[in-house]
């Protein structure tokens with residue numbers, strides 16, 4: 001099996017490992033690092049459930065080969081809470097009832113997080129654009145948008 | 155499933171070209187991977203022979219956007235996000251920025267490259283119609299040398315271009331646009347994010363009072379590949395932009411699309427839409 005060694009930072013921790021070159025970032029996060037918060041949905045870039053932040057930008061971890069993440073800084077949903085306290089975005093998702101089954105939520109959070117990092121005061125249209133690549137089959141999106149809006153208003 | 159593959163990461167362009175030349179047909183450059191990886195996943199025939207991926211996404215020689223010769227050079231690994239954010243492209247080539255902003259989703263645009271979009275050459279490649287009306291030229295490199303070609307010649311048929319296995323698109327050049335051109339890009343898809351385009355149109359017009367001095371028209375998704383309409387353009391030059399003539403032009407656009415594609419199950423829906431949208435675009439641009 002063709003292997004490649006990669007070194008990257010995941011949620012602030014340096015990680016080095018050897019992985020088969022066919023593995024995607026999604027596989028390495030979930031299988032090798034046990035970070036199963038990142039979800040596997042469609043595998044083809046349509047649902048956004050696998051979204052993580054790579055070097056400051058939201059990406060589909062199902063469309064990035066693990067080898068391509070060599071040297072990168074990765075943030076997953078597990079890295080949002082600090083010292084046991086939920087990140088404000090997460091608190092608002094709870095407060096606004098933006099979570100039903102929860103499957104899309106890690107992706108929604110990471111897409112919203114990337115948006116806020118780049119643009120601390122996005123308007124409704126910008127929020128919608130940021131999560132346009134994330135499908136949710138439960139909430140109807142409204143509460144998710146409200147939760148993001150509440151986060152950026154404070 | 156992603157098949158067993160070998161992954162190579164060259165440190166510079168020269169190394170990348172050496173790898174492509176050494177591995178030939180079984181190697182493929184990968185940048186954003188937004189076509190190749192889903193293609194692997196659905197076991198697409200187009201990607202079945204790939205044994206080796208050469209990662210070009212971080213090659214310094216092809217990740218920049220630069221201004222030169224009055225126009226803009228866009229590196230072969232520049233992403234759509236880079237394009238959307240670039241002030242010069244937004245100012246001088248707004249239809250490209252517009253098309254780029256509507257491609258896929260944020261996550262896709264953060265990875266997918268302009269060159270990858272037209273090298274893949276899907277009929278619905280959104281960047282192609284704007285690039286065609288801007289008379290984009292591509293620079294193709296291999297160990298054998300470098301060649302330059304208008305994009306319209308480089309694209310052959312759906313999923314086929316003139317790119318040889320040992321070659322790579324290193325740059326796209328957008329030449330300076332003569333003063334006075336105004337244009338618009340139109341896209342129709344089924345969903346806001348991640349929609350495969352059903353119809354795209356890019357139109358640039360230069361008016362002299364009420365007369366169409368020059369015009370460039372390109373479509374995507376409704377033609378086998380993104381393409382210009384030279385006969386239509388020739389016919390419109392020098393004509394007065396009155397409603398009757400613009401309507402006539404829109405009818406002819408529909409007829410030419412039909413000639414190029416043949417009758418499809420979707421024609422009954424798409425053609426009237428294309429004609430109507432094209433007419434309205436012309437009305438807005440020419441007024």
Ligand code: FES
Nearest residue numbers: 041042043048062
């Ligand atoms: S699993 Fe990656 S976009 Fe659906």
Ligand code: FES
Nearest residue numbers: 101102136137138
């Ligand atoms: S909460 Fe169920 S898919 Fe979004």
